[in-house]
Amino acid sequence: MANHSTPSSTDFSSAHGQGPVSFDTVSFSYAPDQEPVLSGLTLTMPRGLTFLVGPNGIGKSTLMLLGAARLFPSQGQITLLGASTENFLTAQSDPECEERRNRLASFIYQNMEFETENPLGDLLDAVSANSPDPASAALHRQEVLEATGTGGFLGARMQELSKGEMQRAIIAMGLLYGAPVLMMDEPVFAVEPERAERIFSYLREYCTGQGTSIYASVHDVELARKFAQGVVLFHSDGLVEAGDPRELLARERLEKAFKAPWDTLYQRQTLYRDMLNRLEP
Template identity: 40%
Template sequence: MKFIDKNSTHEEFLSQQFVSFENVRFSYPPVEGDVDQEGNQIIPPVLLDHFTAVLPKGFVSLVGPNAVGKSTLLLLASGRLLPQEGCITLLGRDTATLDEITKNNIASFIYQNMEFDTEDILEDILHSVYDSGNFQGKHPALSGSFQGIHSSLQEDTSDLFDQIVRIFDLKPLFAHKLTGLSKGEMQRVILAFSLLYGSESIFMDEPLFALEQPHKHVALAYIKAYSRQLHITIYMAMHELELNRKYPDKVLLIYPNKNMDLGTPEEVLLPESLEKAYGVPAAMLKDAESLSRKALMEQYQAE
């Protein structure tokens, strides 16, 4: 069961250190058989070199062009990847020392394309996730109304499980196996898994790209309330600027040269900063977002 310090305000929560990078160097290992035209092994570039930063708690989105390193930063911060040099500290713990159980308890991770090898129906899996996680199968529902979510989805319920099932419209899928779900349905299910498990923090790599626009707003409004009320930190890579402007507490904008800006959406998502990051005029960024979503969908369909 997770106990929240009710005396800690949201502003105090946002001011606390979440993850720190100290003199970190990281590159992916060479891929066997990946050679250039002369037959020489291709050596992947160094993505982070002597990188030092301290990132806060809260609901934080990562923004930047494709291949800028958003996924890598999430994987390093969550302990799913380890640096070749330097130290990464997550919630006061060196990620290099975390065993798998501890790692999952303090940091869940939603990958872009996740698959599950099970024949169980969704209802059973949802209950299993809720029972086995930090909430141990019981936690009060979030309180209040959620801006941007239709009142029909906000009917009174006492338990978090029933609330999440309603918010993500999962009851019609209860008898289905995961292998029979569409990509959009699967993304709603995976979001529910992560929220029901209740890790101290959740990392999400483009978890919404297959959802219809109304479902994206519902998901983000609820995720924002979840983070604020339960003081659970959520880091999410998300390419749509409209959504990044509306929901996160903070935005981390990553430039191609690996420089970063961190602040509120109003402070960070300025036209001149976005043009510098994406290399295109601000008026064309909507087209760039569409291309990002198309690339994500094509990657999913190819797998």
């Protein structure tokens, strides 16, 4: 993708001060011989519950991985809560550096799955005990369990959960750990729609109450329209813009970004949801 640029809506971000994550003329490609995913991107990510919206394969996951210092730019600089992500280049080999990074930003990977010996309840206890703020984790435990609907399977090990239950459990872990920045890549695709709404409603409350910034990529524009406090919109021509949901999620803006008429855009989302639902046993 070429020619990412700063849109007029950066005014929205600057009105909110230095954002939790900002990109300064960032370029990134996965391999030297590959076309860059991002090129010359300057962007301030909004605060609060922010949805990343845009066509498939456009760079949503990549942008979140860069912002959370899981990937590093080929050019330019990324600032995460005031620190250049360069500070975390050694996170993969240095546990102390990894810990410092994780205390700033958590990452929920798409299709995250893991097996455990201990039941979920014990994992949540361990996550809370290791949290940068264990007292806050204890305070939020009950409401996190309620919002994610995980209270009913605290005795199960991760591999015994359905895909949707696993996603809910991982979101609960992320919230109880309580890093100030939390990236979630397609975190609810296997979660039933009503529960997904309950979760996002809580995430919004949580962001407001805790001053946390949560970034979630979703296929469902309707979810974003209902719950977004901020939006990062990826256009198929490479433009990336950050700003106000009312502006960026307006029908005409989305049609422009996706280069598709509203009806087919909506149909595509439904198809995608149906396809993913079939993945669940």
